[in-house]
Amino acid sequence: DSLQIQYPFAEPGTTPTRGIYGTDDRIEVKDAEGYEDFVRATVVMVHKSYLVGDSFFKSRTLRDRLSSQFETDKFARDVKFLDQPTLGTCTGFLIAPDILVTAGHCINSMEEANNYYWVLDYTSESEFVQDKYVKIEPENIFEVERVIASKLDDDTVEDYAVLQLTKKTDRTPYRFRTSGKAIVKHPIYTIGSPTGLPLKFATNAVVKDTIPDNFFVTDIDTFPGNSGGPVFNQNGFIEGIHVRGTTVRDAMGYRTSSYIYDPKCNCVKNVKYTKKQTQYGGGEAQTINQIPYWILYKAIYENLEYAIANNLEDRFYSWYAYNWIFNHWYADDKGRLEIVAIENNNRTALETILELTKEELTDEQSRLILNAALNSDTNETLKFLLDSGLLPDAGEDYTYTLLQTLVMNNKFDMAQLFISYGADINAVTNGGDSLLHLAAQTGNKDMVVSLLKMGLSVNSKNYRKKRPEWTAKKNKHKSLSRYLKKVRKGKITV
Template sequence: MTKLGMISLALLVLTFSAPVQAINKVIYGSDDRRDPYQESNPHLLNLARSTAAMIPNPKMTTQDNSVTIQGSTLEDRGICSSAKFANHATAANCSGFLVGDDLLVTAGHCVRSQADCSGSKWVFGYAYETAEITKDITVDKDAVYGCKEIVQQELNGTNKMDFALIRLDRKVTDREPLKFRTEGKIENGQKIVVIGHPTGLPTKIADNAWVRNNSGDVYFSANLDTFGGNSGSAVFNADTGVVEGILVRGEQDYVYDWSKGCRVPKQCTNEGCRGEDVTRITNVTELMSLAN
């Protein structure tokens, strides 16, 4: 095959292996992502319980009181076997988090229409709770929620506003809604944590990040270790546990390694590349009105 043909093939693999709603993200400094079973901080584990994965309906099979989510691995999708989490399942398109009894926040580009709302379920506990790694993950049926309606949604290419507030098909009774900022701005340089589903993976927690650019009113930028699939993830103040914003976009997440013939996560220094953008939660006006 010619070099041009190899490039075309690599681009084809990249195009068809990523979730439709994915917006690129990247690794800054060391890769700080970890599974819940590797997390020793009980506060972060409690926050993770109130985060959810957006799973397309065709990837789920219901049997009795459980739902099995069918996934492929990152390696199946062309990621190098040496990459972190290469053997982990990937099934989620986006991430979200609970902010009320039946209210969930995600990215605006994840839920653009009622068809998007109806075409997927929101799954709490899509995670590895032990070191046993499987392609398919089974959760309790009670942990799976439909999207009843879009309460508020905005996706603006001009000012970069990107969020959605949706109503679930029933109240969540076994998890606490997350606390969120209702006024003001996060401090520049403040340490932050993100919890969500990078590249559609089961829940990953990533810290050791901070606010790099805090000048805008719509969003701030940070050096979070996030990927497509993290869109809609809650970004927490590492000191208070309060939600500061919604992860929405960032740097290219994978690059092709010609020596290995597969893709690897893009690496940046903590101060390098473009940074990851986080819509300020205070811009979700319907949520702010409910909080007051």
């Protein structure tokens, strides 16, 4: 039988088609070929009290930390990274330029968030001065603006936090699953700060179980400090948030993944798990698409908005995988992305989005998009929209038609364009003013003459019984008023 894999990027809610296990497979992130963007989008939580100046953080080596904890300076050969700093407390990852996700037990309130920085590029290549200070460039140090959402509930086994940073990063955020489930027995990876170490890439793991829906079980190599880190599949999109390491039971009782003192060798060793020892099946990850849907909408929208506004074509097409967002209520509420494209003169994005949305646009949506094009003041964009099928008279609930708006704003070229696409030249305002009245109000004789040639009557009266010549005179366009009067009396032929 063939494996049926559910599409991972469908709208949420729709049906779409910690421990070491055996060998320690953690490697330096610099050696994780092909995953550079993921490393750059992974952040580490550091207590603010560690900062010295504007770019150095106090830290100690893993060797010093474990020696103090276990009161020995002997280590088994499988204990790696002993001379690296242990700066981090938790891990997180970017899902938008200024939005990160972590575990709820790392941050569950703004009061907690105020105690920590989140840093980028904390890797084995970071400068570690005198084995005491880690240098992080100031532009890679971030604070939390607000806690967008958080949950830490043992009963429902929910453990996540979504945080907004005080400034945007320049990193490419992770994409994430919005539909379906992680696939049992499929490869899974994580990047994190185990025991506070510089970011490590953990490989050679699989999804073991996906029941219940809100978390899944893996055999990935993680330690305390990995909490909140990204758990992603071989295609690079997030399946979940690492929240719990494995718990095992042996002669020494229950314990989670980390290090252990072994009296046989009088040394510190890694905790290793076998299937027989594993009580709950492995480490656990909070399923990413089980956090509130509106957060996923927000992240998707903001990534597309950022890509469009900054003309990042590759990023735009990457996030286009979530193209259902274009006609989603969230986009209507925050601002149609077609409008974002128009306002930022991003024709490629506009064409791509409109190709998908044009058949489903409502009258109101069409009007909003055309309004944006009017404000951009480019006939080329307007012509493209009209060629794409948007109706020139869209906006039946508006006080003025688009054509009336153009005439009132003295945009003759655009008005002619709309007329050429069939805009209603006979529509009148709530006060009974014809297009000729509106043109007379501006004093634009060329527009007046053009409308007369199209058949509009110089004798037309509004609901106050006033002709266009009166409107011109009232607005101090005396020569135009005299011209209209002569036309009405037959002294001039148009």
